[in-house]
Amino acid sequence: MRDVAVIGVGMTPWGELWEKSLRTIFVEPALLAIQDAGVDKVDSLIVGSMSSGLFIGQEHLASLLADYLGYGPIPAARVESACASGGLALKMGYLEVASGLSDVVLVGGVEKMTDVTGNEATFALGTAADQEYEGFHGITFPGLYALIARAHMEKYGTTRQQLAMVAVKNHLNGSKNPLAQYPFQITVEAVLNSVLVADPLRVLDCSPITDGAAAVILAPVEMAKKLKKPVVKITGIGHATDTIALSGRKDITWLESVYLAGQQAFKMAGRKPQDIQFVEVHDCFTIAEICVTEALGFVEKGKGGQAVERGLTSLTGKIPVNPSGGLKSKGHPVGATGVAQAVEVVKQLRGEAGDRQVKGARVGMAQNMGGSGGSCLVHIFERE
């Protein structure tokens, strides 16, 4: 297996991009990534997208995008693991390069979510839950995470205010990210007074509906060394699954797939949680960030809420979480999220993150999760 580096990244502003179709939304950051890498060819394309079929009625995405990009007839594949589709695309791209099947791989993630009504979007997202055990009984994703939040509050004393602080922190970080969908700051009061979605979660606890895409170029480390850019290697990969339905788990406050994927990635990279200088996590809801920081071992079990309150996860804290603004402020075009996390980590490691730069960043992590933790991808990136 060859060592793999990220040699190019691309992302364009996210939001309600009503004037752009999926193919345009994808091609813009893909071309930026190709330009950033300075390559004149791409050997293969892997694209993550959760539900283009339900959102825009389009499947067979990989061929469509390879063609629209002007790279047909290269091999192209679309992968899906609900909201972790982007993270999975990154892993598959890694394997493509590491195995020697391709030298230069374009890994993209894309979702066009605003062409449907709110109800239709809620349904599409709900397909990431267990339809027979959860969906058919009427629960939606905010409902599932509300159950987790309520259980976490009961078990560990996590407070409503601490949940709000996750959103406040991520919006503060996102206000420094020009590509974010909602690059403005919010207050704890604003979160607590926002519309109730599923008790205890309010609308400002939830990541938004977003149109967007992101792309990275992967290549062997040997090739990366010949380019005039800092070399950023992927040193650890973890990938695990869990029951899709919450009812199948021993403890719904604990995300086992995140724990297992984290352990694998740490082992592969030869790293411990203390070695990680910042992490992009899957804060689809405020409670998710709290559970994820616990499962990855950055904070003790049950102390994720306190960690936010004490500022440990802020941009200047012990372990900055979501310097990009996270899903909450940056947006959450589901299939694109995992790739966008990689884009942020690479920018941080190259020292190109502007006002939200984590000082002296050399080792970073991205954690991308499907549904309520039914799948999880973790990647560790290091600057040589």
Added chain:
Amino acid sequence: MEGIIGYGAYIPRNRIKVEEIAKVWGADAPSYKKGLMLEEKSVPSPDQDTITMSVEASKNALRRARIDPREIGAVYIGSESHPYAVKPSGTVLAEALGATPEVHTSDFEFACKAGTEGMFVAFGLVKAGLIKYGLGVGADTSQGAPGDALEYSAAAGAAAFLFGRENLVAEVLNTYSYTTDTPDFWRREYQYYPQHGGRFTGDPAYFKHITGAAQGIMKLAGMKPADFAYVIFHQPNGKFPMRVGEMLGFKKPQIEPGWLVPRLGNTYSGSSPLGLTATLDIAKPGDLILLVSYGSGAGSDGFVFKVTGKIDEVRDLAPRTRDLLEKNKKYLEYGVYAKFRQKIRKAD
């Protein structure tokens, strides 16, 4: 000179409060009141529809215009709730007013802009010299699906305007239209309730077309926001017209007299026309008034009016709009409202 020679309003007396609707759906009334700036809305009685309300509003316009209805050469009703799919509303109105048979009649439909379209064409025929007087009416018994955000705003009301060349109440200085194909809100044939694109109805739809039309007509007229005593925008909720006014550089006191929506609801084709009748009720001679409607689909019509000395003479010949809005109200519970709006199916 051509312009308005008489205007009239009609608002049904029934009201339902936002709290009463929210209670039924388990929704959060304060967030609707704060977020959309809505308090209550008008509800038509079971025997009221676009035609009956158009007749009421047009009679009030005739009272102010004091003309012989047989000299009305055109009768146009704009609505998205014409009682018949096939058979005009306008013929009933023309007959009720005594304007038949030498009259051109047509029904207009362009979501919430249909009212100003009728006005636009009636005015155009007068200006062209083809007719002596023309009547343009905007009226709706708006539909909103039970439990949908629209149910809190979909209201009923009508406004009518007679256009002519003499004895003007308000001269029309300019007209302007701004139209694109933007599908933000629609209802297909045989569907009972409209569908809408949620937030898509905002920036690319309402705000783009209203700012486009307002800026276009001000450029045409060589005027700026400060030149106008009053401005009326389409009012789908309380928030949008205030926000678009601010975006264009208007101040609250210019908007408020015609801002009826918090206690009236969105009367669709009657919305901005009713804002105009309420504004004419308090306007002074010489005042300039800007009206910009909005209809989903999408487009905006703009009018610049200059109020004349006649206004003081005709104002009290028919009920004032604010009196129709605030006096003689009757509050309904949701059950009666559901019956009035034919949301309850009875045995055939």
